[in-house]
Amino acid sequence: xxxxxxxxxxxxxxxxxxxxxxxxxxxxxxxxxxxxxxxxxxxxxxxxxxxxxxxxxxxxxxxxxxxxxxxxxxxxxxxxxxxxxxxxxxxxxxxxxxxxxxxxxxxxxxxxxxxxxxxxxxxxxxxxxxxxxxxxxxxxxxxxxxxxxxxxxxxxxxxxxxxxxxxxxxxxxxxxxxxxxxxxxxxxxxxxxxxxxxxxxxxxxxxxxxxxxxxxxxxxxxxxxxxxxxxxxxxxxxxxxxxxxxxxxxxxxxxxxxxxxxxxxxxxxxxxxxxxxxxxxxxxxxxxxxxxxxxxxxxxxxxxxxxxxxxxxxxxxxxxxxxxxxxxxxxxxxxxxxxxxxxxxxxxxxxxxxxxxxxxxxxxxxxxxxxxxxxxxxxxxxxxxxxxxxxxxxxxxxxxxxxxxxxxxxxxxxxxxxxxxxxxxxxxxxxxxxxxxxxxxxx
Amino acid sequence: xxxxxxxxxxxxxxxxxxxxxxxxxxxxxxxxxxxxxxxxxxxxxxxxxxxxxxxxxxxxxxxxxxxxxxxxxxxxxxxxxxxxxxxxxxxxxxxxxxxxxxxxxxxxxxxxxxxxxxxxxxxxxxxxxxxxxxxxxxxxxxxxxxxxxxxxxxxxxxxxxxxxxxxxxxxxxxxxxxxxxxxxxxxxxxxxxxxxxxxxxxxxxxxxxxxxxxxxxxxxxxxxxxxxxxxxxxxxxxxxxxxxxxxxxxxx
Ligand SMILES: Nc1ncnc2c1ncn2[C@@H]1O[C@H](COP(=O)(O)OP(=O)(O)O)[C@@H](O)[C@H]1O
Ligand SMILES: [Mg+2]
Numbered sequence: 262x263x264x265x266x267x268x269x270x271x272x273x274x275x276x277x278x279x280x281x282x283x284x285x286x287x288x289x290x291x292x293x294x295x296x297x298x299x300x301x302x303x304x305x306x307x308x309x310x311x312x313x314x315x316x317x318x319x320x321x322x323x324x325x326x327x328x329x330x331x332x333x334x335x336x337x338x339x340x341x342x343x344x345x346x347x348x349x350x351x352x353x354x355x356x357x358x359x360x361x362x363x364x365x366x367x368x369x370x371x372x373x374x375x376x377x378x379x380x381x382x383x384x385x386x387x388x389x390x391x392x393x394x395x396x397x398x399x400x401x402x403x404x405x406x407x408x409x410x411x412x413x414x415x416x417x418x419x420x421x422x423x424x425x426x427x428x429x430x431x432x433x434x435x436x437x438x439x440x441x442x443x444x445x446x447x448x449x450x451x452x453x454x455x456x457x458x459x460x461x462x463x464x465x466x467x468x469x470x471x472x473x474x475x476x477x478x479x480x481x482x483x484x485x486x487x488x489x490x491x492x493x494x495x496x497x498x499x500x501x502x503x504x505x506x507x508x509x510x511x512x513x514x515x516x517x518x519x520x521x522x523x524x525x526x527x528x529x530x531x532x533x534x535x536x537x538x539x540x541x542x543x544x545x546x547x548x549x550x551x552x553x554x555x556x557x558x559x560x561x562x563x564x565x566x567x568x569x570x571x572x573x574x575x576x577x578x579x580x581x582x583x584x585x586x587x588x589x590x591x592x593x594x595x596x597x598x599x600x601x602x603x604x605x606x607x608x609x610x611x612x613x614x615x616x617x618x619x620x621x622x623x624x625x626x627x628x629x630x631x632x633x634x635x636x637x638x639x640x641x642x643x644x645x646x647x648x649x650x651x652x653x654x655x656x657x658x659x660x661x662x663x664x665x666x667x668x669x670x671x672x673x674x675x676x677x678x679x680x681x682x683x684x685x686x687x688x689x690x691x692x693x694x695x696x697x698x699x700x701x702x703x704x
Numbered sequence: 705x706x707x708x709x710x711x712x713x714x715x716x717x718x719x720x721x722x723x724x725x726x727x728x729x730x731x732x733x734x735x736x737x738x739x740x741x742x743x744x745x746x747x748x749x750x751x752x753x754x755x756x757x758x759x760x761x762x763x764x765x766x767x768x769x770x771x772x773x774x775x776x777x778x779x780x781x782x783x784x785x786x787x788x789x790x791x792x793x794x795x796x797x798x799x800x801x802x803x804x805x806x807x808x809x810x811x812x813x814x815x816x817x818x819x820x821x822x823x824x825x826x827x828x829x830x831x832x833x834x835x836x837x838x839x840x841x842x843x844x845x846x847x848x849x850x851x852x853x854x855x856x857x858x859x860x861x862x863x864x865x866x867x868x869x870x871x872x873x874x875x876x877x878x879x880x881x882x883x884x885x886x887x888x889x890x891x892x893x894x895x896x897x898x899x900x901x902x903x904x905x906x907x908x909x910x911x912x913x914x915x916x917x918x919x920x921x922x923x924x925x926x927x928x929x930x931x932x933x934x935x936x937x938x939x940x941x942x943x944x945x946x947x948x949x950x951x952x953x954x955x956x
Pocket of ligand 1: 715718720738739740741742743744745746747756
């Protein structure tokens, strides 16, 4: 990765963060006694014990965070990021609830909420901690495990801002909700640790997108955790879109808990990012649930994109389907690790997984690892991964009809991506992504 | 229009075409027949510019220029069209989108403006009628999930849209029932003109009842071992290829 203005630390990032935590604690006053803060303290202890993972850690074998752990980052640094800057990032034709977080801090001045407040209860995490502590206490850190994941521990310890969304029983939020997380690395390293909680009540429906951008050439570090709970028969569409910089690190965990008959539908699209690690963990803790996971990554240059997914079929009669696709240019690297657990109880599970990759250069590489652990006997499971070049036969066919090679490659690649992009049901985001992919292909 | 002179081609170490000579003039229809594995598809592919084959000797002149110097897309723009023996499925690219891109690229090659949507649609309707291909099929991903017959018909539809100077039909008849065969042949015949030419690769005489050739050539072991008028096709149908193989064996 390129770090034009690499800021070296006199101590390790780990030591700095621990000391930052202790400093901040002194300024907490009454809040130090809340359950929220007690969880933060536990999480900090986990982080202290775990430290940043090294490549000796099985889950981090191909994703090396050692350069991250040597840099200086302050969370929530002040920024003059305003309307003018936001205008440059806007997604054409996007309507709905649009919330901005800059360097991890909620920016009411840049945000708008249009949905009816009885349908959609939405606030910054900081506000929810004051106004709705019951909801936080019930769900916060109850799903995303901070005991054996250092980044989740770090995020939990520093939980301060992000979004809390509650859709009450039987409410359908028609408008899209788009969370835009921006790291402003124009004048200094920027870092943020958004913490999000989405709770969909019984029969509730919502579609949420998280978009991540790093602007500027200094290093960026995003460490995000989103917990999503689907109560009975709830329906959540969740999209994660990453368009970060080459000097950015993104580590994210989305932790989903599904109750009976709930329907979770997700797409994770990584267009750019120096170092990206996405964990998507879904626990099907109910019967007759459905979980769809689509993914697309398109790294170029020296970018590195790692998707770790886990589907845990804990109860019988549920269905999961995962389709991840990658296009790798230049010297980029990719990792896909897809775990499917089917517990002994989870009879009549249907679980499917595919991961297909197209490597556009000899210097790019992809590492795939499907892991199926099946303890029930009456299940249907399948998985398949492929990594190859663009189909030569198809290219020749197109060229033989008069389409120049470059354009034939573009058409084929777009078609390959569109399997995933077409799954995005927020029209403006889908079309925006199509454009960005086309632009990136033309580079 | 097309002059093939001592064309030799190999794939890896394997020599497949061992000296092909063939001249096709505007307005003519040539049939190339021969047993499986003779090199018919190889010849068609080399003419269309498939890069897997190395041309080891010989030359091909098309409309006065050296065909072998051109990329596959330039050959297409110059007027060569290959109807594939095994058309490729391309998921995610509709036939319509594919053809619009192809036609406009060919127009661009000739310095012409692209067709607008209305012009393209009008042309598409007209040509679809000609080969009796269903509109719904054209809106789907190219050849994806098409039956064998639908794929072949789509090849002829594309040919009708592109309107090439030299069409090479590689076993377009195989896998077609008699009705489909007739439709395909009608399509080809309607497009025939004094300015263009067709090479029909087949190993049944059946198709030649509908697309009547001016010449019939037998390709065997990488060489054209016999040429004759259309009656040669009947002879082959009746007697099979063994007598040709014997003739070749004796000549050696
Ligand atoms: N891609 C290839 N790799 C290796 N051998 C090939 C390839 N394509 C064709 N051949 C060989 O070349 C010979 C001619 O094949 P082909 O041109 O398909 O014959 P035909 O179309 O007359 O049946 C056959 O022996 C075939 O096995
Ligand atoms: Mg053949």
